Amino acid sequence: MNSAPKPESATSEVLLSISDVQKYYPIREGALQRVAGHVRAVDGVSFDIRRGETVGLVGESGCGKTTLGRVVSGLTDATGGAVHYNLDGTLSQIDHLQDLQARQFRRNCQMVFQDSFASLNPRHLVLDIVGRPLRVYNEASSGDLVERVVELLEQVGLGRQHLYRYPHQFSGGQRQRISIARALALNPEIIVLDEPTSALDVSVQAQILNLLNDLQAERNLAYLFVTHDLSVVRHMADRLVVMYLGKVCEAGETQSIFAAPHHPYTRALMAAKPDLDDDRAGENVKGLDGIVPDPARPPQGCRFHTRCEMATPVCGWEVDDVVRWLEDEPGMFEHLSGVERQSEFNAELAFDSEEAAAKLSMAIRSESVPAAMKSALKRLKLDGHKVDIEFEAVDEVQLTARDGGRLASCVLDPDEVAAKSQ
Amino acid sequence: MLDATQASENVASVRDLKVHFQSKRGVVHAVDGVSFDIQDGETLGLVGETGCGKSVTGRSFLRLLPVPPGILAGGAVSFRPHGPCTACEGAGCEACAKTGRRASGDQPVDLLSISLQDMRRIRGDRIAMIFQDPGKALNPTLTIGAQMSEVFLQHRTAELLDRAGLPPDTAGAVRRFAAQEPRFGDGLILKFPPKRGQRAKLQVALNQMVTEALAETQVPNPAKLMDRFPHELSGGMRQRVMIAQALACNPDLLIADEPTTALDVTVEARILELIRALQQRRKTSVLYISHDLSLVRRICDRVAVMYAGRIVEIGTTEDVFANPRHPYTRGLMAAVPTAGTARGKLAAIRGTVPELVDPPLECRFAGRCPYETATCRQNDPSLQPVSGGHSVACFIDHPTGSQDAPSFDRVTE
Ligand SMILES: Nc1ncnc2c1ncn2[C@@H]1O[C@H](COP(=O)(O)OP(=O)(O)O)[C@@H](O)[C@H]1O
Ligand SMILES: Nc1ncnc2c1ncn2[C@@H]1O[C@H](COP(=O)(O)OP(=O)(O)O)[C@@H](O)[C@H]1O
Ligand code: SF4
Ligand SMILES: [Mg+2]
Numbered sequence A: 001m002n003s004a005p006k007p008e009s010a011t012s013e014v015l016l017s018i019s020d021v022q023k024y025y026p027i028r029e030g031a032l033q034r035v036a037g038h039v040r041a042v043d044g045v046s047f048d049i050r051r052g053e054t055v056g057l058v059g060e061s062g063c064g065k066t067t068l069g070r071v072v073s074g075l076t077d078a079t080g081g082a083v084h085y086n087l088d089g090t091l092s093q094i095d096h097l098q099d100l101q102a103r104q105f106r107r108n109c110q111m112v113f114q115d116s117f118a119s120l121n122p123r124h125l126v127l128d129i130v131g132r133p134l135r136v137y138n139e140a141s142s143g144d145l146v147e148r149v150v151e152l153l154e155q156v157g158l159g160r161q162h163l164y165r166y167p168h169q170f171s172g173g174q175r176q177r178i179s180i181a182r183a184l185a186l187n188p189e190i191i192v193l194d195e196p197t198s199a200l201d202v203s204v205q206a207q208i209l210n211l212l213n214d215l216q217a218e219r220n221l222a223y224l225f226v227t228h229d230l231s232v233v234r235h236m237a238d239r240l241v242v243m244y245l246g247k248v249c250e251a252g253e254t255q256s257i258f259a260a261p262h263h264p265y266t267r268a269l270m271a272a273k274p275d276l277d278d279d280r281a282g283e284n285v286k287g288l289d290g291i292v293p294d295p296a297r298p299p300q301g302c303r304f305h306t307r308c309e310m311a312t313p314v315c316g317w318e319v320d321d322v323v324r325w326l327e328d329e330p331g332m333f334e335h336l337s338g339v340e341r342q343s344e345f346n347a348e349l350a351f352d353s354e355e356a357a358a359k360l361s362m363a364i365r366s367e368s369v370p371a372a373m374k375s376a377l378k379r380l381k382l383d384g385h386k387v388d389i390e391f392e393a394v395d396e397v398q399l400t401a402r403d404g405g406r407l408a409s410c411v412l413d414p415d416e417v418a419a420k421s422q
Numbered sequence B: 001m002l003d004a005t006q007a008s009e010n011v012a013s014v015r016d017l018k019v020h021f022q023s024k025r026g027v028v029h030a031v032d033g034v035s036f037d038i039q040d041g042e043t044l045g046l047v048g049e050t051g052c053g054k055s056v057t058g059r060s061f062l063r064l065l066p067v068p069p070g071i072l073a074g075g076a077v078s079f080r081p082h083g084p085c086t087a088c089e090g091a092g093c094e095a096c097a098k099t100g101r102r103a104s105g106d107q108p109v110d111l112l113s114i115s116l117q118d119m120r121r122i123r124g125d126r127i128a129m130i131f132q133d134p135g136k137a138l139n140p141t142l143t144i145g146a147q148m149s150e151v152f153l154q155h156r157t158a159e160l161l162d163r164a165g166l167p168p169d170t171a172g173a174v175r176r177f178a179a180q181e182p183r184f185g186d187g188l189i190l191k192f193p194p195k196r197g198q199r200a201k202l203q204v205a206l207n208q209m210v211t212e213a214l215a216e217t218q219v220p221n222p223a224k225l226m227d228r229f230p231h232e233l234s235g236g237m238r239q240r241v242m243i244a245q246a247l248a249c250n251p252d253l254l255i256a257d258e259p260t261t262a263l264d265v266t267v268e269a270r271i272l273e274l275i276r277a278l279q280q281r282r283k284t285s286v287l288y289i290s291h292d293l294s295l296v297r298r299i300c301d302r303v304a305v306m307y308a309g310r311i312v313e314i315g316t317t318e319d320v321f322a323n324p325r326h327p328y329t330r331g332l333m334a335a336v337p338t339a340g341t342a343r344g345k346l347a348a349i350r351g352t353v354p355e356l357v358d359p360p361l362e363c364r365f366a367g368r369c370p371y372e373t374a375t376c377r378q379n380d381p382s383l384q385p386v387s388g389g390h391s392v393a394c395f396i397d398h399p400t401g402s403q404d405a406p407s408f409d410r411v412t413e
């Protein structure tokens, strides 16, 4: 597999470099727990994070954001690819680091989770929670531990009066402040924030976002900000990485992506949630049809082609699209008795009756399937109760570099995307 | 959107509703004197932060509150079910949006005082509710088809028998069996006693009605969906099934409590389109509960802003968003990041929603409000009109006469 190009990182120093990272989870089946396949949660993702910047990572639930965040912070091992950390000027692969160096990475890369209930031990006092990293890393003697913790609490807008309380005695916003104080304890260079405000009300979210911004300015922190909320990511991120089904579909400067998204998926995300102050709010809101395909069998070509309203004949139409179509068509799927695949693009579909086979071959020539899918058809042969289908084979659509350091993986050029969404 | 010139009957009126909870720390005034109307055919939004009492208010309509610890401490929720339209006598006219039915003033019922038996008849039939978590509304042990069937067996018996070509006198039997095990409609058909041929006809009619109801929510291949269990469906699909189930009986009022909060924005947008289209077609009134201001702005005709157990502002969506009069409404709107907001300069509301244990006599927002004065600490503002149809509970627009009235021009925090 050729590794994807990365967003440019010219100006300042690279802190973390993520290269072609993959994370596959085995799917086990049966009594013997045989591995029957893999969920391709993260499937070849590359980008850099520079010192002091915020990279936003967005996409629908299940696209692999949390998994990637855990790989980046060293909590989960990657299946393939690598994360390099800038260790005193040289980029070193994090899972090859030993002893002291591994320790140095771990203390410099912290994580804050969405669910502060689950991530804060309910039986520990705030003093112990925030003080623990200091103790583990021998950063504070028991004498000045309390003062160090008070200092940290004050930085996140809490205080001495909170030292001897348990997590459940705090509101959601306050618990998230405690998580942030803990993450700050070892004075890290980067914090991976996994949906840090998704469980909070907007009023409290605003407090936390302001706090994160102040801390970043004071300490030159880098953030990997994971969220599904575009308005939050636009507000916080210098650069943006948009993921779909384990892959990056667009990356670049936040402002320029919002001004002109190059990928139809990015555009769809934006169209689904207009701004509060957008006066045309009622009119142009559009959702997406269909569901996110199974990450164990990602679609060919462009992974988004199954839901994309701009899809062209070269976007990756395949046998699975016919099967998906059959599933949604009343009274058809029951008659499908077998699929014999030569490739992802070529298969013989067997039905339990000649009638059903004829019905399919008619339907595929009609208006009831997308026009792009019809055009991609190379061969359609009805033979008794079997239908032989072949689509034009295409390669996976790769990320391509565009002006201004932008990357996007769509066969359409940006002007076409803009024109088609009018 | 609703035509403002066309005066509507209210489908429901909440008056001075008070719901309290007994807790270790004292009595929690979760809903503390709430009054508002839902006009026939409108979508009324109910917004506010977590813990403000939105869900408790919504659940009060159907008395779906745990009692104890809940206490219905006072007030009334009067509901005017639809009857034949008086203007056109059911033929369909402008006034009833061609449905032939509208809220009738004849028989308002107080949902808080009717018998449990009457409440059960209204629940799911005249008033339906959908939730954030369809898990609560869908039975995990029944197929989608089985749980949808139950609704029709219970509430649309006559139509069902008519379609199946069965004599009306079997209605009693069908309903009796449906009522036996209200959560488990699965085995009902099998136990339906009359002749076997009738049972088959009934099943065919039932399947037809279920398929049609599912098709209305634009699920692909409804017939196939009927054999699936809830856990086999995606979140968006489960939400559609719950909506289909809620709307199966063509209710007069739908209470939607954050039904899209757990969904991705792309799916949320589709579900909202769907609710909006169904609502317009059937002229169902909707109470839409959400914490999401941009969503409420998009789909609601009017908005009520709730804070700490009270309605603090209510008006048309246009008025409230163009000219918010309550500091809380302004605070919520300013906290949402938009394209123009400078980083780190979001207008946060300080503090959090107070615990509502024995609230003192003062403005509930005092303590978080940037404009509060001594007046606000000594008096409790009530909801008063600022212009036709737009009301606010704040001393800024309704000073008490004392000198230190608060003002939007004077930040005091
Ligand atoms: N521990 C795990 N075992 C198996 N599959 C997993 C595991 N964690 C996540 N997945 C799968 O990987 C995909 C990506 O999940 P996740 O990273 O949580 O996405 P996101 O954070 O974007 O919602 C999903 O399909 C999810 O079901
Ligand atoms: N079952 C319950 N037991 C005790 N208190 C409750 C219960 N349900 C709600 N409350 C109280 O009522 C308040 C309002 O809750 P709710 O209506 O759920 O708020 P919202 O829907 O606006 O987030 C909560 O702060 C809580 O204190
Ligand atoms: S009454 Fe006073 S405290 Fe309450 S919202 Fe108005 S200005 Fe603020
Ligand atoms: Mg996640």
Ligand SMILES: [Mg+2]
Pocket: B054, B055, B056
């Ligand atoms: Mg609620």
Ligand SMILES: [Zn+2]
Pocket: B085, B086, B087, B088, B089, B090, B091, B092, B093, B094, B095, B096, B097, B098, B100, B101
């Ligand atoms: Zn009429």
